[in-house]
Amino acid sequence: KNPRQNPIFISVQLHKKFDEENGANSAPQVQTKTTMTSNENNKNNGTTASNTTQPPSLFCSIGSPETSLSNETVQQKVNEFLSALGPRRDVLILPPDFTRFHSQAGMITRFVSEYYNFTKPENPTTSTANTAAAAASSSPSPPASVPKLQIIPALGTHAPMTHSQIDLMFGKELASKTNDPDVENPFVVHNWRDDVVTIGYAPATMVSEATYGMVHEPWPAQLNKLVWERRKDNHDASSSDLPPLVLSIGQVVPHEVMGMANFNKNLFVGVGGVEAINLSHFIGAVHGMEKLMGRGQNPLRSILNYASETFLQTNLDLWYILTVMGTNDKTGEVEIKGLYIGRDEECYNLACDLSLKVNFNLLEKSPKKMVVYLNEEYHSTWLGNKSIYRTRMAIDDGGELVVLAPSVEMFGEDGHIDELIRKVGYVGTPKIMEEMGKDEDLKNNLSAVAHLIHGSSEGRFEVTYCPGKLTREEVEGVGFKYGDLEEMKRIYDYESLKDGWNTRITEDGEEEEFYFISNPALGLWAVPSRFVDDASADHHRDNHVIANNEISLPRAKDQKPIDISGGVGGWKLPPNND
Numbered sequence: 001k002n003p004r005q006n007p008i009f010i011s012v013q014l015h016k017k018f019d020e021e022n023g024a025n026s027a028p029q030v031q032t033k034t035t036m037t038s039n040e041n042n043k044n045n046g047t048t049a050s051n052t053t054q055p056p057s058l059f060c061s062i063g064s065p066e067t068s069l070s071n072e073t074v075q076q077k078v079n080e081f082l083s084a085l086g087p088r089r090d091v092l093i094l095p096p097d098f099t100r101f102h103s104q105a106g107m108i109t110r111f112v113s114e115y116y117n118f119t120k121p122e123n124p125t126t127s128t129a130n131t132a133a134a135a136a137s138s139s140p141s142p143p144a145s146v147p148k149l150q151i152i153p154a155l156g157t158h159a160p161m162t163h164s165q166i167d168l169m170f171g172k173e174l175a176s177k178t179n180d181p182d183v184e185n186p187f188v189v190h191n192w193r194d195d196v197v198t199i200g201y202a203p204a205t206m207v208s209e210a211t212y213g214m215v216h217e218p219w220p221a222q223l224n225k226l227v228w229e230r231r232k233d234n235h236d237a238s239s240s241d242l243p244p245l246v247l248s249i250g251q252v253v254p255h256e257v258m259g260m261a262n263f264n265k266n267l268f269v270g271v272g273g274v275e276a277i278n279l280s281h282f283i284g285a286v287h288g289m290e291k292l293m294g295r296g297q298n299p300l301r302s303i304l305n306y307a308s309e310t311f312l313q314t315n316l317d318l319w320y321i322l323t324v325m326g327t328n329d330k331t332g333e334v335e336i337k338g339l340y341i342g343r344d345e346e347c348y349n350l351a352c353d354l355s356l357k358v359n360f361n362l363l364e365k366s367p368k369k370m371v372v373y374l375n376e377e378y379h380s381t382w383l384g385n386k387s388i389y390r391t392r393m394a395i396d397d398g399g400e401l402v403v404l405a406p407s408v409e410m411f412g413e414d415g416h417i418d419e420l421i422r423k424v425g426y427v428g429t430p431k432i433m434e435e436m437g438k439d440e441d442l443k444n445n446l447s448a449v450a451h452l453i454h455g456s457s458e459g460r461f462e463v464t465y466c467p468g469k470l471t472r473e474e475v476e477g478v479g480f481k482y483g484d485l486e487e488m489k490r491i492y493d494y495e496s497l498k499d500g501w502n503t504r505i506t507e508d509g510e511e512e513e514f515y516f517i518s519n520p521a522l523g524l525w526a527v528p529s530r531f532v533d534d535a536s537a538d539h540h541r542d543n544h545v546i547a548n549n550e551i552s553l554p555r556a557k558d559q560k561p562i563d564i565s566g567g568v569g570g571w572k573l574p575p576n577n578d
Helices: 007-022 071-085 098-103 105-115 124-136 163-170 172-179 204-210 274-287 299-315 345-359 415-424 429-438 446-454 472-477 485-491 534-542
Strands: 029-032 058-063 090-094 148-151 196-202 219-224 245-251 317-327 334-342 360-362 369-373 400-405 462-467 500-505 511-517 524-526
Touching: 058 071, 058 345, 071 105, 071 317, 071 334, 090 105, 098 105, 098 163, 098 245, 098 317, 105 163, 105 172, 105 245, 105 317, 163 172, 196 274, 196 299, 204 274, 204 299, 219 274, 219 299, 274 299, 274 446, 317 345, 334 345, 345 360, 400 485, 415 429, 415 446, 429 446, 462 485
Parallel strands: 090 148, 090 245, 245 317, 360 524, 369 400, 369 511, 400 462
Antiparallel strands: 029 058, 058 334, 196 219, 317 334, 500 511
């Protein structure tokens, strides 16, 4: 295969060419559009809906690999956007949960809350500066009245956020309202089994195409009921107030299942339901990780885009606030490289373009050894196996992946899934598929099956897990090699290592070269040869022996909550009905 035919490889080369032609340190491209009230005399006196025009579908587009957006700049842009929207009585915010702590979605949620006077500014100096900036740009003042404001973290199937996590991510002011007897708790816990409604279907033909004809049934678009209650037709059109505002906030970054994270995934998966989540997992698994990772446009995303255009854009006043995060080359700190505010796919596509330039790491050679550090966000292998997903297309055959995981204390995100992982283990596709054929519980937990397969190295490389809170017997029992954390920290001191290539002198006096990653959530690492182009993938699949051309997915009513964002994909053989 010629790697230069790969779409991501071509995209990266085009980005490099653009930088060379325009100068690597050129000023970031900024596209900011704002539409103010039609009557300038009403800009500070609570103008009504009839006097307010909507902002353009792409309100803000700021970013480049060299950009480092300050918190003050982000808050100013958010304030300008909310001012352009006009006053609201009902605001619903959909941020990610604590597993996306570095997305800065928590900070942006706080900025929205402060704009609507729902909470006091946590940084008065910043707030004053932004008020002055807003005045200088003739932006309307924040509303005098406080709207109803609710926040539904897009848990998918994660466990609910704890109070301490809310405090760390969203700030003390919002956290204080979770246990204030005088106010309603603004945070709503999403329950993927009981709190959803099916709002429509994507055609079965789209699902069939994405699964190579193995599944021919429509994909159900499911949402948390509280989101769907914000429909425009539920709003009194004769009222002077604008309809409820829905804000989806999050980070665009390469993703194992969706190709690129966020956008409508935040709704249909983050606050989606069991049938939609299971089928989307299965579609991603069958289609294959190598054909999805880092691709903003793919068959699974097309299904979600269809549902967005058909149901969301026409029924909700829904806007996306998307960030692209990267690492500062000099300080190593995570910073905001891009900010995109809009209501349709254009906003997402622009964020994807920048994310490929910032988060996609195309290596010239495959490392024989890779070392990944997992911070306190990763308390299970269900989450921590992102260290495997994001590096498996880079590591060399016969190589070793060392995972330094001081906070990992379990395998699954809940007791039942933890039991399944312990029972089966990350033992490779053939064995896992064999076990699924014999175990109804596994058949009814396809997401768990896919997770196990994707977390398996298939014998191509070795995974050495170094957890802080699991024993040797537990780690080796699921198919990983055990590494003592303290001993490995002495060899690979993650506090002093730099991201990228490193060398050390072994006890035998030999030089060892390895590649270090301090946060696998921030990118995707690969070599061109690891990507599967469409032609070769189809040819490979034609050679598979598939017992049934069409698969009916089980509809289990007793499934337990599991994390959907850990990532699935790349099954060597699809399951059959035997």
